[in-house]
Amino acid sequence: MRFPVTAFANSQRKQTGTRRQIPWLRKRTVKKVGRLVLLYILAGLVVLICLIPIIWMVKSSFEMAQWMRSSRIQFWPIEPTLINYKNVLSNPNAAIGRSMLNSLIVSSLATLLNLAICVTAGYAMSRFKFKGKTIFAMYLLIFYMIPSTLVLIGMFVMLARLHLLNNWFGLIIIYAVGGIPFSIWWLKGYFDSIPVEIEEEAMVDGCDRLGALWRVILPLALPGVITVGIFQFVGCWNEFMLALTIIQNPKLQLLPVQIINFMGYQRVEWGPVMAFSMIVAIPAVVLFAFAQRGIIGGMMSGFTR
């Protein structure tokens, strides 16, 4: 008996409700649309600011030399061509294959070394309380406030005394160490998000602590570790100042410095330089896009702590 009555009452209320709500609803949709329009305008502006130089680079890399020196400015190539890429790839002065291989080797090894150091340290920071933890954490923060030129001068003399100048070994270590604070904070965040019970169970099953870290926690944290690794790799891949300072032998030089060497000191041909830039930038952008979600998520957890 009760059911149909309430149902009826409900339907009636709904009807009268919608009839009365129409102006209110309109106001609300107008507000909603207005918000979206405003958002799109603002977002469009920011996207434009972000992308104009990048689009200009892409456009220039596909442009013929004669059109580069024209007063016609547009954001797509006037006459699309691959000649700049051909020029860069075949030019022995660019040595793009060799320097790319160099960059790949140095960045990968530095990333692996960095992860090896930071996974254990991040785990310790996440799971243990120990004396000196606060001091260590403080140093990790202070690390970013130390001016890089000062460290670079001390490092340069030190590497020279160790005969590690002009040598990838020194560069790999510096890159790996340079990323330590960031990687440790980030990995600590990932380990924090894994419940302690999981490794306690593993330890009951007969693993010791390190075994639990290796066999249980690490596989669980793997997406996080890969994200941190990608971030570190891209950082090394993009690095310029240290490579410029420490490596003088052109055969050992890395990609970012190689662009400058290729550019030369005379009148610059921007087409091939932009094509070279594209070749350097694409791996970094692709890797970042691949790890996008993890990077933004990691930032979120990393900085709020």
Next chain:
Amino acid sequence: MKISLPLPGSSKSSLLFGRLRKHSLPYILIVPAVLSLILFSLYPFISGIWYSFTSIGWITDIAKFIGLSNYQQILVGGVGIAQFFGRAVVQTIYWTAIGVAGQFVLAMATALILNEKFPGRFLFRTAVLVSIAMPTVVLALTWQWMYDPFYGLVNHYLKLLGVIHNANTIWVGSTNSTIWPLIVVSIWRGFPFMSLMLLSGMQGISQELYEAAKVDGANVVARFWHITLTQMRTTIMITLVLNTIWTWNSFDIVMVVGSSWGVVASKALTLPLLAWIDSFRWSHLGRGAAISVMSMVLILGMLFWSARRELRSVTE
């Protein structure tokens, strides 16, 4: 008797070892990180400070203690390196203050947009991330090309807008070029990453606060001012301090965009770049270290000074 003896003994020792291991495990785990930080960050830093008091010029030299002579060279008098230093101090302050302020305004706007839900958000996020991923050198070169006096984008549009009358204004790379075009690049370079830092603080604010304020009739501006900014106070402080230090110390943009290799544009020179050039191009490692130390003292001093005022206003 003899058979039973080793058993308790060994179990005791393994117990002891286990206990030791349990206590030392965190130390074993952080030892690689601590050691490499001491060897490759703390030691070079301290030795760098030491070199600023020595006569070391190039790596083959012996570092002889010469007191404050390097500091005297950069601070006293108005010619040579002292002139460069004086100009660089002023320019570094402009570079940092205006650069960070610009970054902050754009980053805040970007973070507010990133925090909203709207269709197409994914594309927006990608655009921001792509500009973070780009290598600094590549961007610096692209900007140099955009600043090209004859065929560059910047001059073309500024001429269209009527801002400049000289069609072939040289912005960067000459002996007369200034720091301002470089600050634009620095703002462009820095704000996307800063927006992610700010976003992390923004997402920690509970939605209920906004709902409550809405019920109380607060408009968008009031909500932004009283909730977003107040709740993000700590994040904003940390972000500003870190970015101020990073911007102060960064010099790859100044170097790649600003100098056309060999030309030292003295009106577009910041302290870290001057230190780098002095050390590695002019072979004055000790004096370069002295410039770096002065640069560090300046920025930390200014930060503490402003932080002290901040602290006082909080405690009162």
